[in-house]
Amino acid sequence: MSGTSDGSRDHWIALVLIISIRVALTIQVQCVGALGPLLLADPGLGLGYAGLGALIGAYMLPGTLVALPSGWLMARLGERRMVFAGLVFLTVGGLALAAAPGFGTALTTRLVSGAGAALLNVVLSAMVMARFTGPTLAPAMGVFLAANPLGIGIALVTLPILAAVAGSWRVAVLASAAACALALAITPFILAKDRPAPASHVETQPAGGALGEASLRPGEWGPVLASGIAWAALNVGYVILLSFAPALLAGRGASPEAAGALASLAGWASIPLAPLGGALAAWTGRPLLAVVGCLGITVMAVLALAAGVGPQSAALVAAGLAVSVAATVIMTLPARALASESRSFGMGIYWTIFYVGMAGLPPAAGWVADTARGAAAALGTAAAFFGAAILAVAAYGVLMARRNSRAGAG
Numbered sequence: 001m002s003g004t005s006d007g008s009r010d011h012w013i014a015l016v017l018i019i020s021i022r023v024a025l026t027i028q029v030q031c032v033g034a035l036g037p038l039l040l041a042d043p044g045l046g047l048g049y050a051g052l053g054a055l056i057g058a059y060m061l062p063g064t065l066v067a068l069p070s071g072w073l074m075a076r077l078g079e080r081r082m083v084f085a086g087l088v089f090l091t092v093g094g095l096a097l098a099a100a101p102g103f104g105t106a107l108t109t110r111l112v113s114g115a116g117a118a119l120l121n122v123v124l125s126a127m128v129m130a131r132f133t134g135p136t137l138a139p140a141m142g143v144f145l146a147a148n149p150l151g152i153g154i155a156l157v158t159l160p161i162l163a164a165v166a167g168s169w170r171v172a173v174l175a176s177a178a179a180c181a182l183a184l185a186i187t188p189f190i191l192a193k194d195r196p197a198p199a200s201h202v203e204t205q206p207a208g209g210a211l212g213e214a215s216l217r218p219g220e221w222g223p224v225l226a227s228g229i230a231w232a233a234l235n236v237g238y239v240i241l242l243s244f245a246p247a248l249l250a251g252r253g254a255s256p257e258a259a260g261a262l263a264s265l266a267g268w269a270s271i272p273l274a275p276l277g278g279a280l281a282a283w284t285g286r287p288l289l290a291v292v293g294c295l296g297i298t299v300m301a302v303l304a305l306a307a308g309v310g311p312q313s314a315a316l317v318a319a320g321l322a323v324s325v326a327a328t329v330i331m332t333l334p335a336r337a338l339a340s341e342s343r344s345f346g347m348g349i350y351w352t353i354f355y356v357g358m359a360g361l362p363p364a365a366g367w368v369a370d371t372a373r374g375a376a377a378a379l380g381t382a383a384a385f386f387g388a389a390i391l392a393v394a395a396y397g398v399l400m401a402r403r404n405s406r407a408g409a410g
Contacts, residue, residue: 011131015140017187018124019147021087024179025117026151027159028094031176032056032110034159038169045103058110063118063355067348070122074344079130080187082123087184089116094177098170118355126347129335137335138282139275142328146274149267156264216342216349219406222399223337228350230330230392232357234295237385238323239358240365240378241266241302248305248375249312265313269320270327277328288397291329295390297322299383306379326389333396361385 032039032055039055040047047055074082093113100106125144132140155176163172216224242263249259273280281290298319305315338346369378 014131015128015143017183018127019143021083021120021183021187022124022144022147023151023154024176024183025090025120026148027155027179028090028113028176029059029117030152030155031094031159031173032059034155035163035169035172038160038163042169044101045106047103051103055106055110057359058107059114059117060355060358062111062115063121063351064359066115066118067122067351067355070119070348070351072345072348074123074126074348079123079127082119083127083187084184086116086120086123087180087187089113089119090180091177091184094173094180098173098177118351121354122344122347122351125331125351126344129332129343129347130340133335135279135282137332138277138279138328141331142273142275142277142279145324145327145331146271149270149274152267153264153271216346217339219403220337220339220342220346223396223403224334224346224349225353226392226396226399227330227333227337228353229357230333230389230396231327231350232354232361233385233389233392234323234327234330235354236357236361237298237302237382237389238266239362240382240385241319243362244365244369244375244378244382245305245316247369248379251375252308262313263316265316266320266323269317270324272324273321274324274328277325280325281329287329288393291326291393292390294322294326295386295393298326299386299390302379302383302386306376306383308376323386330389330393333393337396337400 032052036052039045040052045051070082090113093109093111093116096112097106097109100109125141128140128144129137159172159176162175163169166172245263245266246259249262254262281287281294284290301315301319301322304310305312305319334346334350335343365378365381368381369375371377
């Protein structure tokens, strides 16, 4: 196999598999939300809105504990074993949820699936970085990121229809598990033919091998922490936007169905530019400055939506388009900061920051909304998190400039 920067055919085939796994993962993440009304109506589960929220949040909770050891394990066990393990957790968790007799069992199954998702988020992003560098990294990472809103859209559209046709939400959950099982079945055939070049050090030996480092090198900690904070802040802001925009729109007179459809524009709008976002940012010659600009546009669009200034659909589309460009570049920042030997551990740190933020910060928006008695205040919180991402990106740029300056002086 040739080097990882040439975007070889096998690498692009592997990217298709990676994207398919991420879509299947996202469908299962979203299945509880997509089937929420049916779950609430099931007397066997005995769910209220708090219970439904617990099932949704349980998916993120394992990542706070699993993400960091995932990077350490990947450095020793290798990407293929980690992919298999993650997909097994997802498949088993989905099958068990479909058979869950009550809330306690359902909550446990979501924790199992969430652990698998955490393993896969670390390994899949590292796999993309191991196969694509230079000019091919940004478009590859953009396509990788576009799989997330694509999976959300598929779940929201297809799972309720499937449940209605079958007469049971359990059949729809089985379908989400089947998607993970299918990815598990085809993974060996794809990865058997595709390996990153030895220099990437991502396909590692079993425990005891010396290929991966369970640590970071001097000068890597700051940029990795800054990029992780930027990624967490962006995603927290995005989740708050998608979660509270429907309530805001419904409060302004839209029906629940229309409010949900209108709010989904922010998700669908993020898909088209995701594969091109990195290239567009690089075209400016100042990609980090382009990210700051896109995040600034996102802040203004979210604040305009919260304040009711201008067309609501335009604000949602502008936020989705701008945030997709920023996300593509931010996701590539760790690859630019990490040596190949420390990439696995560094990505574990990156995703740990993401999961801690996602598990702990969105409830703050709900508290703000309750205190202010309105969803508009929650969107103000989303804008604040996008602003925090701007500061983190700026810090990354300063830290990398200092590191490069020291390296040049040496």
